[in-house]
Amino acid sequence: MSRHEDTGTEPLRSRARSSVEPGARTSGALLSLRHALLVAIGLALPGLVALLLRAEPPATPAPVAAAVPSSAGPREAGSPVRVCVLPFKNLGREEALAVLQDGLAESVVTDFGQHSGFRLIERGLLELDFQELTFSQSSHVDPATRAQLGRIVGAEVVVLGSYQRAGDVLRATARFVHVETGEVLETARVEGPAAEPLALQDALAARVKALLPMLQRRMRT
Secondary structure, three states: OHHHHHHHHHHHHHHHHHHHHHHHHHHHHHHHHHHHHHHHHHHHHHHHHHHHHHHOOOOOOOOOOOOOOOOOOOOOOOOOEEEEEOOOEEOOOOHHHOOHHHHHHHHHHHHHHOOOOEEEOOOOOOOOOHHHOOOOOOOEOOHHHHHHHOOOOOOOEEEEEEEEEEOOEEEEEEEEEEOOOOEEEEEEEEEEEOOOHHHHHHHHHHHHHHHHHHHHHHHHO
16 A cells, blocks of 8 residues: 555656756846846946947037238238328417428328328328327327328328427427327438428438338338
8 A cells, every 4th residue: 555655656756856956047047147147237337338429429629710811910021011191280389380291291291192102091081190199209109199091091101290380499299190000110210490391391301212211111021
């Protein structure tokens, strides 16, 4: 009887073991697969992040505005220097000498007109307060004077002149001012007998004529 019992129960144990062992093996396999996937993801994640960062387009730099050339910049070497001659200032305000305001200016204009390296610019209808222009002995005109000169369209050089009587002597000064910088490029000073204003005009014309080649070189080199 015991043999039958042994014989009858042994197949049951075998079937029980056979039914349990596949499930245990499946569970272990899943755990191993999950672990392998986690390790693979952990290894691949840094490379994926680096790839995404490299794929981002570089920042576009802000556009740089192109430089606009100044209309008052240096001209071609062969082009004439554009000059405007203003009426001379009567520093002593003597009515008897008022005629020299335009007379001295005309002497300078004549010299420029005879030189091919210069072109005269008319101030036209532009009204400047000549009595308010500052006439100093410095190498540059003051900002207010420079601002007024800048209103003379097209001129590169402006001639500022003045004159006055000192006893029996009459003195005149002409300064050639660079409009853009306010620098006094050249200065012409002459004097003569107060009783002979025409002689003063001739002396100024001769002095200015001698300065013109140097003035042209300074403006075109």
